[in-house]
Amino acid sequence: MVKQLFIIITLVFLVIMLLPLMTEVKPFEDLSLVSQKYVNAGPDELGSQNLVTAVVVTYRGLDTLGEVAVLFIATAGIGFFLRKKAVEEKDMKSKASVLVRTGTALLLPLILLLGVYIFLHGHLTPGGGFQGGVVIASGILLLMLAQSDIKINISLLYWIESLSGAFYVIIGILGLALAGGFLDNRFLPLGDFGRLFSAGAIPIIYSLIGLKVGAELVGILNNMQRSQ
Amino acid sequence: MDFKPIQILYALWSFSIILNIGLVLQGIVRKIGARVGRRYGIRFYQPYIDIVKNYSLRSSITHGVMFYLGPVFRLTGGMGVYFFTPIIYGSVYFGNFSFAGDIVLVLYFIFFGSLGMALGAGEGGHPYSAIGVGRGLAQVTAAEIPLVMAIIGVAMHYESLSVTEIVAAQQGGIMNWTLMTNPLITILGLIAFLGAMMRSPFDVVLAPQEIPIGPPTEYHSSFLGVMQTNRSVFPMAKTVLFVNIFFGGATNWAAMILKIFLLYMWPVVVGVVFPRFRVDQSIRWWYKYALPLGVVAILVTQYF
Amino acid sequence: MLIITVLGIILVVLGLWGMLTQKNIIKIIIGFSIMDTGTHLLIVSIGYIKDRTAPIMDKAVGNASQVIDPVPSALVLTAIVIGLAVTALMLTYAIKLFEIRKSLDINDFKELKW
């Protein structure tokens, strides 16, 4: 109990310490210097309707590349960590109910389609590569729940993951070589504002991210499931 | 103070005088000691007989040259103390070799003999001689504490280390003696004299009861003769030194002999009255009583 | 949007509470997730401007004065993904710990100390 008391006291002091963040910090009245530029010049410079996407993929593209890398590392780490174990078949015998299986068969194509839609329209509407990738992975998860004995084609995952990652980097280099800098999307024509084929390389990048994220998450799920 | 070869002859002449004084005094003192102990005692010229007898004996075995070193060191030590001390103030004949060094030299020469003796005794291979030497050295180092302090005191008092200058400063009557001008230092000196003379209660090395074969008796025949010579000369040399620094020295032999005799009686009297200390008791005594007294004497000399 | 800021901080503290008091490793990880979520809420709350809309410059939104700050939105996206990765890794650790010792009590893993 003494320990609990200590913890409570510490947390109380932490709250007291953080108090100025609640009392003194007012939300923005107006856009910050940087975001004003993004909002005002962003659509013209990058041709992306969704400014968040513009920021994510281009202005702060390195962050995103890093983010992809983090996810990639986590996947690799988990793969590295959870060594293949002999799958205990008896655990895998239990099958999901008919309801789930039928529902899965019905929903899976739709879910995958939705995922692809989300990352392809990342520069136009809310959403993007990560969101799309996660939706795709959720579809596969559903599949795994429905058919627990399903074998995921690991090497296909590898190929998707590796190649989409590599292409992402190559696009970055193209930006460096052909346009203003690493990860600059403007080496492709910006196209008409608001169209699917616009905003230079952003849709391509987001597609690659979507594929990669999807593949990675599936890989993580697969690894974790198999090690249970 | 240039050296002239004739000084060697002067020194030898002075040496023969002091040797005789020493022998006679030795005899007299032993007689006194015997009479106090209600014994008849020896004849006062017995030391002469002994020394002649011993010198005429020859040793038939030897433990090697190192064994010789004991007596040689011993006698050299005793003679050195004497030779480096000026005897008669103002006399060209009896200044000895005091030009070579001052009172510090004399002080350290006292040790020359002890150390050499110890070496020689060690070579003899007798276990008791080592014990005796160990005790003797321990005792001497402790007993020299007041001596050293007294000499520092005297040097402070006269601002000189030269025996000749110290004696010169005491000329002109008893009131100029250190005894009168600085009694505390003199008391310290007299205590030191007890230790230096190696008589009871500080007579550890020579105690035949404790060391059946102490250094003096390990050596026989002419070795013993040499040692006996030293036993006559060495105390005399020390006495002369004390006379010089505390009792005004002397301008002629008569005064010197008188002073030597009186001063020599002091340890004799103490010796017959007090029993002997054990070595550790004696060491402790020197550190416990003589050392503080020395500190007081030096402080008094320094500040009053 | 003060309410969201406060909510975010409450979530952070709540998450910490869970991390500090729960003994089950999975629950500790859940605590971490809650704390992470609180942080994300805080990020979002920072970018919000009263009475404005999402920064998607379609026909419905005419000019710059009508949208909120896009930067925190972009940041939160990154933060969420990273949080996901870290949580996944933590769970993997939990799996491995359970595999080795068949226990998920944090008090059972004290081999290394001092």
Next chain:
Amino acid sequence: MVNPIYIFIIALGVGFLLSLFEKAGKILTMTVFYSALAIMTFISGQWLIALIRGTEIMTLTTAGFPPPFSINLRMGLEEAFFTFFINSLGILAGIFLAPKFRSEKVYGMVLYLMMFMGMNGLVMTRDMFNLFVFMEITSVATVSLIAIDRNLKSVSAGFKYVIASGLASTFFLLGTIFLYRFTGLLNIEMMAEALNYASGQAVFLSVFILLISIIIELKPFPANGWALDVYEAADCGVVSVIAAGVSAAMLYVFIKISALLNQNLMITAAGIGTVTFLFSNLLALKQDNARRLLGYSSIGQIGLIYSAFSFFRLAGFTPGDQTVLLVVGGLFVNHFFAKAGLFWLAGIVKKDKSDEWAGLRSSPLLLFAFAVFILALAGLPPFPGFFAKWQLVMVLSAKGMFPAIGFILLGSFLEAIYLFRWLGKVLKTDPFEPIKIKPWEAFPVAVYLLAIILTGGFLSGIINQGSSLSVLYLPVLFVIVLFMLDFLPVLVKNSLVIVVFSYYTFRIMPQLSGYRIMFGIIFLLGGILLFIPGYIKKGRRLGFYPLAVMMYVGLAGLLLSENTLQFFTSWELMTLGSYFLIIRGKKSEPHALSYMLFSMGGAFVMLLGFGVLYHVNGHLLELATLARIPDMTGIIYSLLTLGFLTKMASIGLHIWLPGAHGEAETDVSPMVSAILLKAGMFGMVVLMSAIPAVKIGFIDIPYVLGWLGAITIFLGNLLAIYQEDAKRLLAYSSVGNLGYVLFGLALMSHLGWLTSITYALNHFLFKAMLFLAIGGVVYRVGTKNMYEMGGLIKNMPISFISVLIGIIALSGVPPLSGFAGKWLTYNAILQKGWYLQGAVVIIGGLIAFLYCFRLIYAVFLGQIKDRNRQVKEAPLALLIPQVILMIAIMVFSVLPGAVLRPVGKFLENIFPAGGLNWQAGTAFTEYGYWNGYWIMMVTGGMFMMVLIWLLFIDRKAQKVKQFNIVYAAERPFRPETTHVGYNFFAHYRKALGSLSRPYVTKFWDTLTDITHSSADFIRKLYNGNGQTYIFHILLFVVVVYFISFGG
């Protein structure tokens, strides 16, 4: 030049594709992997060279927009420096880990590559949020690699790590986002600029949160249990990357964000760093697990580096200032190479306990590397840490930041304790299991070994006034050459050293003037002389010659030193060399440790003294400025004195000496006793000749030193008489002898100094001779206990004679040269009026007779033991120097003026009045006079007369065996029973035993115990529970906040 962005491109591209390469085979995969690392290293290395040559800093913008609108990276000198080191570590640790990578799945290599990509990003990015991303990349990759072994220890450690770093990055994110709120920016520089105009508690709180998260990543005490576990549990190759690489990157992050910090936060950071340094090193004292020990040390070093940086900022330096680069860079490089190397060694040795590392001895290269890394960490020359620490102390001193220096030096001292304890164990533990060395494991170690030596040399040239160190270059080069020639036999090496050393002495001596000539004679001529005994050794004697020469290099350096830097460097070189000499003795390990610790402690105090000097003297290093100190004289004087006294082994600081000198090898004992101790005296002479009078308050320091010297003489000699071990007896006697030297100097008069210098010369002569003679006896007899010897006079006559002459000279009995010292002492005492001290000095001198007699009696006289009957005279190599020394003593005895007159002449420059007057051979003072020649003649005359007469009359005597004795009417049974040797001065012990109780030893022991038990108590904090560690972190954050902001 290759665009630095390609570092990321290569890493990411290869990382993404590596799993595809795996399909084509492991060899190709590994080739690609290592090439990627090599290219990364190449790019940063290329930039480093270009930037040093003056190329412009490159600012990289991404996405074609300038900052703050897009993320930008920078490749400046600092970035190039850090990335180059990190990437080189990447290659080397990669090589070290090669077998792991080969056997593991390809993910291992992917993670490794990503980890280094993350670190490069941490260093190069200038965007706050991007920093967060790279931080996560690094930490996620690290966390995955920690569990490379997948055992319980590493997995549970990794879990603690992932939780803790997750917490830290959450804080970082919070700080970043709120700073964005206040500034509207994410670019670090612009943010910092904008913050200058911001105000309010919330702003500083945000900066605080940001700072604390980075500090947590830097593992501050006490919120660092999670990191320690990782250091202990993870694979050594991985840990080397975490300890050196990741820490380096985080360190640079700290340096980057320091632009945001105000004064208050800077102080906070400095404080945390210092506390971490201090406590990590304290806790490491109780640590016996080698890797956890290294973990503590790493954390401490990192703490030191960022606190040093913060102190510099507080002192008003800009981050790019050359001094800052030098110090922080120097400390960093030192830590980086040494720690990476040591963790690799941990991987090679494969022993948990630090006591079990002795297997390193089976490989000279690795042992050498280990020693170098340990010495570098302990901050000794010629390694970079030394120069960096020196410069750090000087700069902080210049700004008057003494408490900071105090803490840093205290921490460094604690560090030295466990480092040297470890080194000693490795050097001395027997028996040991040989280790198997694989080339890919040894190669990285060798590279960093070379690197640390080269950077040390490089740094020595560029620090303030470093060019003055060039006098040491050639000698140190010779030391290195000797290391390379170590395979030669002793005969060749010994001759080589004597020849080169003689030539060097020949070159050096004319450059010396004044009292330095005197010391030159002792240090250099004495040094040559004492190499002669080296011929008694057979075989190769690995490591002896380079280190012995290093000691003399240090001593020569002292003689030549014009400024404090040269002085201190030489001092430490000497300490270093002598440590390795001392530890060569069979049972020397604990004594060498205590020697080293006292030396290090003394050196640090001295360093502080030089720092204060630098502070008050207008930032000058010249030793000559000692003579014109405007202020704080007392403090400088006391600090330097304390430093020198540890080397002189004054009472209270003496406890290292008996063991160190007593247990050393036969020819080392005379070196360290007769020569090395004079280094402390040299320091005192330098100091005292510059500062004639000094007081702190009412306390007259030389007066205190006078008493100290007197008591040292008394107690040193008293302790010597109780020793049973002949060499320890001589060692204690040295304590006493150096007391005379100190006393004489403290008199601060012409005669006093003459005494002291005479005594020093004498001590050199007789102590070298005695140690050689006794060393020869020990060499032949095989024991050091005097009661097991006895009667060796016939077997070893020359040794006997040299001991005889030695003790006569030592005890100051006329007619030998020792008497000169005694006589001068009396006169000097009287002249100064220090009567009581004088009495103590002289009484102490009397006691010396006792051990002198014991030494000669118990060894050479009395009855010989049966087993010693076949003992031969000592080897010629030991006798030759003894004979030379004997001749020197006799010459000095007969013609003291030859030495005293020139010494007196230059002493007139310091003390114009009160010297000796000379008339022919007689020396006069106002008190007394003395003529060495005639004393010798008269004494010799008497002596020879009596001796020859006795020899003559007993010429027919028959020589009998030594055992042919009778006493108490019995013939003794066995010679053994008739030799009294044990507890010889029992009566003295009875009378004065209370003075010989080991109060001083007890004092130091208690101090050690208290330190250790407090370390043991505090480290209980790390109870191993991951949850508790989280709590520590949280508590740390809260407490630091409320301390630094006061609520």
